[in-house]
Amino acid sequence: MVSGEWAWPFASVPKEGPKLVGEQNFGKSESRAGGFHDGVDFGDAQYNGDVRAIHGGKIVKILKPGDMNVNFFLIWEVTDDGYGIAYQEFASDLSDISVREGDMVSTGDKIGVSRKGETGINDTHLHLGITKEKDLGKALSKSFTDDGTWLNPVEMIKKGIGD
Numbered sequence: 001m002v003s004g005e006w007a008w009p010f011a012s013v014p015k016e017g018p019k020l021v022g023e024q025n026f027g028k029s030e031s032r033a034g035g036f037h038d039g040v041d042f043g044d045a046q047y048n049g050d051v052r053a054i055h056g057g058k059i060v061k062i063l064k065p066g067d068m069n070v071n072f073f074l075i076w077e078v079t080d081d082g083y084g085i086a087y088q089e090f091a092s093d094l095s096d097i098s099v100r101e102g103d104m105v106s107t108g109d110k111i112g113v114s115r116k117g118e119t120g121i122n123d124t125h126l127h128l129g130i131t132k133e134k135d136l137g138k139a140l141s142k143s144f145t146d147d148g149t150w151l152n153p154v155e156m157i158k159k160g161i162g163d
Contacts, residue, residue, distance in 0.1 A: 005106075073090075088128075
């Protein structure tokens with residue numbers, strides 16, 4: 001069930017969805033741990049600039065590199081209708097993140113900025129993940145496991161937009 005308003009994380013993504021290739025896509029992966037990619041990577045140069053909330057909710061956690069064994073910045077949003085959303089790998093430092101823990105965001109609100117290629121530090125793309133798991137630790141423990149914990153973000157957003 002997809003409820004509420006949904007949007008793409010970048011204004012440049014057309015309504016029908018992003019142009020993703022190979023390992024940017026959700027699901028089976030030849031090169032990733034466990035053979036699974038738990039989200040989609042908006043890595044093309046056309047997908048940068050303001051990163052927008054794809055669904056309304058509460059910013060529950062912002063991780064820095066080294067927190068909970070992650071190597072990048074991660075924004076964790078929990079929605080009222082039961083989804084956990086991870087926005088990660090786009091930020092080089094905290095100045096690229098526009099929200100704080102405890103903030104409520106609406107669909108389309110700016111949560112940060114991707115400066116692809118400007119700093120060269122963990123800002124190669126936005127990795128976007130959606131799960132029905134609201135606990136970040138549990139969700140991260142399933143990052144490389146194809147057991148239904150992680151959902152296909154492109155399909156979820158398309159359903160929410162009413163494609």
